[in-house]
Amino acid sequence: MTAMTHVRPLPRMEGTFRFSTTETIKHAVLILGAVIVLIPFYVMVSYSMKSPSEIMTNTGGLFGAQELFRDDFCVKLGNAAEDCMVRPLIYNYTTAFEKAPLLLYLLNGVIVTLSIFAIQIVVALPCAYALAKLRWWGREAVFALVLFCLLIPVHAIALPLYIMLSKVGLTNTYAALIIPWTISVFGIFLMRQFFMTVPDDLIDAARMDGMSEYSIIWNVMLPTAIPALLAFGIFSVVAHWNDYFWPRIVITGNRDLFTPPLGLREFKGDADGDNFGPMMATATIIVTPLIVAFLLAQRRFIEGITLTGMK
Amino acid sequence: MVRSHAHIWFVAPAIFLMIVILLVPIGIAAVLSFTDYSLGNPGAEWVGLQNYERIFTRSTYEKMFIATFTYVGVVVPLTVGLGLGAALLIHSLNRFSDIYKTIYFLPVMAALLAMAIVWEFALHPTIGIVNSTLAQGCGTFLENWNWYARSCERTFPLWLTDKDYAIWTVAFIGVWQGFGFNMVLYLAGLTSIPRELYHAAEMDGARSAWDRFKLVTWPMLGPTTVFVVTISCIRSFQVFDTVEAFYPQGGGPSKSVYVMMFAIYEKAIQQNLMGIGAAITIIFLGFVMMLTLLQRWLVERRVHYA
Numbered sequence: 005m006t007a008m009t010h011v012r013p014l015p016r017m018e019g020t021f022r023f024s025t026t027e028t029i030k031h032a033v034l035i036l037g038a039v040i041v042l043i044p045f046y047v048m049v050s051y052s053m054k055s056p057s058e059i060m061t062n063t064g065g066l067f068g069a070q071e072l073f074r075d076d077f078c079v080k081l082g083n084a085a086e087d088c089m090v091r092p093l094i095y096n097y098t099t100a101f102e103k104a105p106l107l108l109y110l111l112n113g114v115i116v117t118l119s120i121f122a123i124q125i126v127v128a129l130p131c132a133y134a135l136a137k138l139r140w141w142g143r144e145a146v147f148a149l150v151l152f153c154l155l156i157p158v159h160a161i162a163l164p165l166y167i168m169l170s171k172v173g174l175t176n177t178y179a180a181l182i183i184p185w186t187i188s189v190f191g192i193f194l195m196r197q198f199f200m201t202v203p204d205d206l207i208d209a210a211r212m213d214g215m216s217e218y219s220i221i222w223n224v225m226l227p228t229a230i231p232a233l234l235a236f237g238i239f240s241v242v243a244h245w246n247d248y249f250w251p252r253i254v255i256t257g258n259r260d261l262f263t264p265p266l267g268l269r270e271f272k273g274d275a276d277g278d279n280f281g282p283m284m285a286t287a288t289i290i291v292t293p294l295i296v297a298f299l300l301a302q303r304r305f306i307e308g309i310t311l312t313g314m315k
Numbered sequence: 316m317v318r319s320h321a322h323i324w325f326v327a328p329a330i331f332l333m334i335v336i337l338l339v340p341i342g343i344a345a346v347l348s349f350t351d352y353s354l355g356n357p358g359a360e361w362v363g364l365q366n367y368e369r370i371f372t373r374s375t376y377e378k379m380f381i382a383t384f385t386y387v388g389v390v391v392p393l394t395v396g397l398g399l400g401a402a403l404l405i406h407s408l409n410r411f412s413d414i415y416k417t418i419y420f421l422p423v424m425a426a427l428l429a430m431a432i433v434w435e436f437a438l439h440p441t442i443g444i445v446n447s448t449l450a451q452g453c454g455t456f457l458e459n460w461n462w463y464a465r466s467c468e469r470t471f472p473l474w475l476t477d478k479d480y481a482i483w484t485v486a487f488i489g490v491w492q493g494f495g496f497n498m499v500l501y502l503a504g505l506t507s508i509p510r511e512l513y514h515a516a517e518m519d520g521a522r523s524a525w526d527r528f529k530l531v532t533w534p535m536l537g538p539t540t541v542f543v544v545t546i547s548c549i550r551s552f553q554v555f556d557t558v559e560a561f562y563p564q565g566g567g568p569s570k571s572v573y574v575m576m577f578a579i580y581e582k583a584i585q586q587n588l589m590g591i592g593a594a595i596t597i598i599f600l601g602f603v604m605m606l607t608l609l610q611r612w613l614v615e616r617r618v619h620y621a
């Protein structure tokens with residue numbers, strides 16, 4: 005039996021030829037799927053490197069010919085035509101940063117996602133600890149509240165949240181981008197489940213040593229929870245870096261507070277024919293950080309994103 | 316066992332935030348849904364059930380429900396089906412399974428808004444890569460397909476602006492984006508099925524792959540499927556990014572893509588009709604909460620029987 009356990013679940017012993025046929029068909033199907041999945045990524049990266057004319061005529065292959073072309077906007081500014089010749093790749097990416105304050109948008113994205121994650125941890129961790137490891141009156145009721153709140157998607161109550169924030173004058177601030185996400189009921193639930201598995205002896209020993217409950221959370225529980233926290237962090241950062249709905253609602257005019265998706269949306273709003281290249285460059289820049297991080301640490305990312313499945 | 320009251324400080328912030336950020340808004344939405352409130356007005360009139368009556372009688376909202384349920388009805392079965400199919404194929408591969416897993420998961424990671432803008436571009440009627448690729452198939456055997464031959468004669472569809480195609484195209488992008496997520500959940504489910512069950516099934520006479528699937532794989536994936544279906548429903552109910560990116564005004568050709576989240580956004584944020592927006596919010600919450608409760612009930616029932 006032990007020899008069997010490492011065998012794949014569907015081993016068919018009907019000769020190598022037949023085996024490789026089914027295998028080939030499977031690969032063919034999966035490759036077709038992969039091509040369809042990759043089409044928009046191909047379009048995005050490829051067009052971010054092409055000149056307007058190559059985009060309009062759909063030529064130039066993946067990288068474009070990278071021939072110099074005339075930047076009409078530069079000519080309009082009164083420069084000589086010879087000085088306005090640009091390489092498509094360089095033109096697209098520099099325009100992406102020059103036409104809109106893309107760096108600022110990226111910075112906003114970083115500030116917002118990291119603040120959200122930090123506050124979620126500060127709020128959720130002590131609560132999860134108290135729910136898992138302390139005995140007190142009302143604990144079951146609070147846990148029931150957590151379970152009930154798991155039912156509520158924050159996007160669905162965006163409208164009343166928006167009204168509340170505008171009543172206290174907080175729309176168009178960083179606070180508006182962060183506040184609704186400060187409480188992660190899911191984070192509490194997840195951490196509580198995790199802490200339940202931590203042996204009581206560990207905590208008792210810490211108490212014997214005279215540690216306060218407060219320092220037990222941050223010095224004993226937090227280190228044991230690093231893997232779970234990492235997974236939760238990936239889950240949280242991906243969700244909020246990519247979020248478009250909530251920023252769209254609370255950031256109405258102030259461009260200084262735009263997150264990356266809002267910046268891209270604004271770009272699209274006033275894109276004319278010549279600006280498809282820079283727009284695709286912007287899209288590439290916004291999508292790349294998470295994709296690269298994902299490719300580097302795939303298993304952790306998949307774990308984090310599918311955390312909700314572990315309930 | 317008398318302890319400090321440390322727990323109060325530990326749970327108080329969380330309880331406070333849960334109440335203020337999650338529960339109070341539901342109350343506010345519930346109350347506002349019976350008024351004609353709008354931001355900036357000093358007061359609001361109590362209008363009773365008028366908002367709900369409108370939602371269930373006006374054709375605009377009929378279109379909203381049709382668009383939402385069409386979207387959910389297309390995206391959920393396809394993301395679940397393709398997710399399961401991809402997971403089964405990948406799981407049975409001897410080599411290269413990780414590459415497919417990585418590729419299929421990419422859309423889950425990418426900002427949907429950015430990818431929607433790219434898709435819009437790829438689906439552009441004249442310079443888009445999709446129609447120009449399809450046009451290359453003209454004159455080949457594909458013309459045996461009536462639809463293809465007709466498209467070659469005239470033009471290939473305006474995927475996003477033709478009201479016969481718009482909702483399906485948006486749903487396609489939803490499937491494109493979502494099935495990798497389900498695939499990963501199913502892969503986790505598949506690896507947790509004990510091998511012995513397959514041997515046992517084989518001894519019981521389950522010779523074909525289909526028999527084994529029916530007898531072992533599918534029942535064992537039950538809990539995964541319940542979860543995958545629920546989360547796919549909730550996610551597709553909340554579709555917004557693609558719709559707003561393609562149709563910033565009005566919800567698509569003849570409002571055929573006027574999904575609920577977009578309706579809330581349009582009514583409440585763009586038009587400042589908070590009352591009607593709140594009513595849609597309440598109906599929306601009703602759907603989503605019912606789904607999750609149904610899921611929990613299904614899971615718990617299984618647990619009791621097992």
